[in-house]
Amino acid sequence: MNRAEVRSSVDHAVAFANSLIIFGWSYPPQEPQFVTILDGRSNSTRHRVAKFKSFPRPDVRQALALGSSAADEEIGFAAAVDLSALLGLQVFGSDVGISVESNGAAIASGTVSVLMAPIDGDADSSLTSVYLTLAAQLGLLDTRLSELIKTRSGADATRLAISHAIDFAGRSNSGFVVEGWIANARASAFSFLSTDGLVFIPPSEVIYKARADVTEHLRAEKQALLTDDHGVLLSFAHCLTNTDSFLVLRDDARSLTPIARIKVAFSEGRDRLLEFVSHAVGGGKFPRPAQAKKYYLPFFVDAKRAEEFTVNWIKAPKSEARVSIVVPLFREYRFIFSLLTMQKKFSDDYEWLFVSDDPTQHQILTHILERRSYALSCPTALIVNRFNYGYAASNNIGASVARGKTLLFMNSDVWVDSQAAIDRAEKIMGENSFQIVGFRLLYEDGTIQHDGMSFRHSNLMHNLLLVDHPRKGTPPDDDIGSVTEVPAVTGALLMMGKEYFLQVGQFDRAYIKGDFEDADLCLKVRWLGGRIGLYKTNDIYHLERQSIRLMGGESSRLALTYLNCITFNERWSNFILQRQAPGHTPGANVAQLAAQKKVRAV
């Protein structure tokens, strides 16, 4: 390659101690702000740069024959991204595409194999050491950690010189959690490093617990007593799947000294583990948001996979569809029977797109639908996701297949008594009064399940804003046929123009397993100046949480809601409370649209 023709490059990336540090250069030099990573499973994700430093690259300057202008001297960059943001991505063991962005434009890109620095490893050790040393020199990494790797001093540490015990250890989806005790842990201010080098836990991030039993034990053993806080809870949130040990490091101002290497045996049972972690972290309450992300998130983030799906038209479309109904199906396949019964209430200019998001149900759904093809009264497709992608992705996939100008997102546990309300809502959409139209939904006993959503603070969840359903469980009024503007509507039955849906960036996959995406979508639309309407009808039922209740135990569900609530608040609490811009840009498309005002208020 003739480097003189190249004006930028990503050269290397090193994963170590909670960061992925990307090294590269660009000419003219610009500040890296975002990094887009194309992982080993073809997932493309965009991440904010947590820290960056520029530095001179005389080699590049020479190759490019750039001369020696002092202003342009530092064309090299090192950009650090939080490893915790890469949960679920395949960034180790395969080539990774990296594109570095500044002010919305790519400034450097390249494909690299991410370097690692395991305590026992020697592959790439010299190259890794060089870059870790550079990162330390640039202030992106604790110098003491780079020294630790350079000297390999942790490889031989096998025994802790002081009393300790591991009481409980369990694997999450992407790492592991350990609970136990080390004599005088808080007073000793230990740090911890997973032996794959990926997770570093400084004393400030260790969760300590008072352990009176340990104090009694140490007193009986006549050992020194500096504190009652011997208990520790450690989250090694983003390790390699085979990592099962960590170093205990004595932390002083000048160095980190390995004093033990501890190997753990893992227990089974995710719900039990989550209950345990909840109790340990939150003491019976929800842990604070930062801790919750650290300790809960690894349990819920599955391996991210690029969306692959097949479309099987069971009843082929004849002409252009007016409305495309998108129904994700998860776990409970029997909803297909009520959905197909309901289909007969709709005219054939509605098309039905069932998105099977549960590989264990693909076969039975295919079987049922293909054997009921004669019974279908509307164009109907079964979209089969290769993996379980979740609520947001399934709806987005359905929307990508949809041929209708209008999309109607429908949960599988919704029952629509009559097409009339949907037709009316579509007309309202056509009049351009509202960008999203939701519907009043009833429970099976005729009381209100959804009559628009609002937001309220929750004491239980550290004063975060929760989605609220006003009037839930009360009898509905007879104000049918009217439309009112509301802060947000549920995605259980939500109508939106297809073009607009694609413009605003669809449902966001940042939320896990189906929660808050609807509120997020509504707020995106409102942020861009749009309006949300609620159509009042008493003909539509939502048998809420019939599928989500199948997702796991109570601990899992609560933790999941809390995590999604945290993500939602990080983005939208400022906007909701003060009508300010979101705390976190909810996607490049939306940011660009907002800037260009292509989507505007009506």
Next chain:
Amino acid sequence: MRVLIISHGHPMLSAGGAERAAYSLFEHLKKHRAVSAVVFAARATPEQVGHSAQMGLFRGRRDEPLIAPPPADWPSLMSLDYNELYKAVRELLAWTKPNVVHVHHFAFWSLDLLEILYRLGTRVVFTFHEYMAICQNFGQMIKVDRRLCEASSPAECHACFPDFTPGQFFLREQIFRSYLSYCDFFIAPSRFLLSRYVSWGVDPDVADVVENPVSPAILARCAALKSGNGGRAGAAAELQRAAARVRIGFFGQINKFKGVDVLLRAVPLMSEQTKARLEIGIHGANLDQQEDAFKAEISSLLEANDDVITFYGPYENHRVLELMSSYDWIVVPSIWWENSPVVIQEAHLVGKPVLCARIGGMAEKVAEGHNGRYFEPGNPSDLARQLACIAEETGFPHIDVQAQIAAHAKAAERHIEIYRRIARA
């Protein structure tokens, strides 16, 4: 007029009251001059069909096809292979060319049967035989703890079946409502049954109460038996007893809904004097198919009361009239509402009064003091009191058998009137 009757079983292959009622109607229609052709299509297992095709003929009779439909999902009762069912029904209609299809049950067929018939342009009359659309507990409207159920609701049904959410019950109801809407007319053999369905949402303008007529052959035999007023002419030889004892007969399946356990528990509550005056015979099948605990309970009660009760086991339907004739009273102790029990029809046709629970279709078909007596449902003490009264009585209620026979013939006529009206509409 051409009529197709669709049943969920053939009475020669499965011994249920609904199958018998459908077949009896078929026999009436065959004899009626207004009906040019009638076909009785019964659901059967592939083994009962007997060859590799989905459809065959019962004993080679061209007007009695057997069909093995694909299985249906439970509890939605929607077909797991609609296309195959559609093909079978379309071929059945192409062959029989009915003006009216009278469906006697969707069990085994699936609810899709009703939609397919509608879609193929036929007029559909549907007979309710129990409360299947309303109640998931075998359509009995009785709670799983055996309390009577007055009305369904998703939350209450969930209490009976905790594995199903209220929402799933809501959807079940919507599915049933949707599919029943494909019918042109509903027949209920009792006012009580119809009232339950009207309360549930069936349009009373397209529904009526019409009794299931028993078969013409039975009516002819009843006329020949000339029994009544408690006479015992034609009694089976093995049931001869001392004339001094009042004889009470139970006829029906032995299961947890039919209340035979209530009858058995009543016996120990009777005085020795009453016991000496009574003789109770139990004729019933399917005890061997019940849950172990129920079987053990019944066996134990039978053994404990063998001084009064004799258990005769299963009986052949064609012998029921003769068997009933040997008794003075017939007892129907069901703990569920019932509809229009065949056993009450048969008892009255042989002139026997009926002692039954004071609920539902039983109470409707028995007039206290006229052709029977009531006791409180599920209450052995009250049943024992009523049995003691019967034991002390010197005479038995008079029942006009000829009027009963005429009523059944009229019920068959009424069916034909409905077919005419529906076919014209």
